[in-house]
Amino acid sequence: MKKVYIRTFGCQMNVHDSERMLGVLRREGYAPVDAPEEADLIIFNTCSIREKAEQKFYSQLGRTRRLKRDNPALKVAVAGCIAQQQGAGIREKAPYVDYVIGPQNIGRVGDAVLGTEGIFTDDNPELARSDLPAERDRSVKAWINIMYGCNNFCSYCVVPYTRGRERSRPAENILNEVKGLAADGFKEITLLGQNVNSYSGDVSFPELLSRINDIEGIERIRFVTSHPKDLGEGLVRAMRDLDKVCEHIHLPLQSGSDRVLRLMNRKYTFSEYVSKVKMLREAVPDIAITTDIIAGFPSETPDDHKATVSALQEIGFDGIFAFKYSPRPMTRAADMEGQLPDEVKSERLTEILALQDRITEARNKALQNTVQEVLVEGTSGSEPEKMTGRTRTNKIVNIAPSGSVSPGMILKIRILKANRHSLEGEVIDGA
Ligand code: SAH
Ligand code: SF4
Ligand code: F3S
Secondary structure (H helix, E strand, O other): OEEEEEEEOOOHHHHHHHHHHHHHHHHOOEEEOOOHHHOOEEEEEEOOOOHHHHHHHHHHHHHHHHHHHHOOOOEEEEEEHHHHHHOOHHHHHOOOOOEEEOHHHHHHHHHHHHOOOEEEOOOOOOHHHOOOOOOOOOOOEEEEEOEEOOOOOOOOOOHHHHOOOOEEOOHHHHHHHHHHHHHOOOOEEEEEOOOHHHOOOOOOHHHHHHHHHOOOOOOEEEEEOOOHHHOOHHHHHHHHHOOOEOOEEEOOOEOOOHHHHHHOOOOOOHHHHHHHHHHHHHHOOOOEEEEEEEEOOOOOOHHHHHHHHHHHHHHOOOEEEEEEOOOOOOOOHHHOOOOOOHHHHHHHHHHHHHHHHHHHHHHHHOOOOOEEEEEEEEEOOOOOOOEEEEEOOOOEEEEOOOOOOOOOOEEEEEEEEEOOOOEEEEEEEOO
């Protein structure tokens, strides 16, 4: 049997694309391995969202040159967003790369390895209709794509150039895949898209949620990522009324300054964002809200930055991902005036992260002595004697050792202690 090593960078979309490339390669007789030295085929599934992600990949890629010298039969593929963006350019930098496969062409990884070499970066409007097999590496939670690409062209973001135009997958295909996952014993599904809530298949997004909610065996439904401009009453009602849809939403704010939001082409103001948060919290009182923030966007003034800081204080997110602005090829912001020095971006990012750490900790502390429903996923990475899982609000809970706790169980857990990034609890009954 031939062996493939896949190294994945970037977002959940890429993680799931790797699962599907593995699904396709299985049919060609490949099995996954954990060490690149053992592989006949190495795939880098790359991310180009920020410069750092790109650097990380190139430093890894450099090491495969030696592997290829030791084993001339070894094939190397570069997939994902850098593959799409740089295409043949990757082989100019690294001639030992055999295949370049963009995100719209993951289904052709089988063609790639059967042929000799190639560049697969064409626009593929059929991607949303092709049901590719996926080999998922976990057995409790599954990712599932419902839409591809992005039409928003936020001025800092490379994704519209790497993932192509927005396309929604037909509802029937999605529902069939979810039924299959339920039959395989999966308990939780996460619907994926750069903009899940602008899903525009043959039914609306809230209707899609409602149909998935009816599928027996699936206990929890999540979705990422939602765009604030597309968040409407229909989705809020669905979150309130559908029992399996979890009380968590990831809703990237990016900045608290209207001037910066306009430059970012985000199409909402801070006060519009706040009113959506209010609507969510009224309908779903215990909802956890997480967000993304960019520090040091071009021309961001100290006052703009202050607006972001006070936005964090005002809203009280459960968690954030914050990044220094990184200029990306092809994007409008990269050519904007007022690019800030790295020290300024770092300083602002540090302030944002320190503030949010306190807020996250306080929000977690508020859960001490409450009882939470936890879906057990497996053993804890840091404390192998404990099991770990997540609350419906997506918070990690490590569970004190207790005889019969196993992955896939949904348990009532008393929260004993809150740390900054996780909770600790004990089983109170096996409901
Ligand atoms: N589609 C999602 C996520 C896109 S990428 C959305 O619209 O929210 C995830 C996050 O990376 C973004 O929310 C943004 O905060 C960040 N990001 C994207 N491009 C960036 C850049 N050039 N520099 C810094 N952060 C960036
Ligand atoms: Fe990028 Fe904006 Fe599209 Fe998200 S919505 S993927 S940030 S362009
Ligand atoms: Fe990265 Fe592409 Fe995802 S740029 S964040 S892997 S969509």
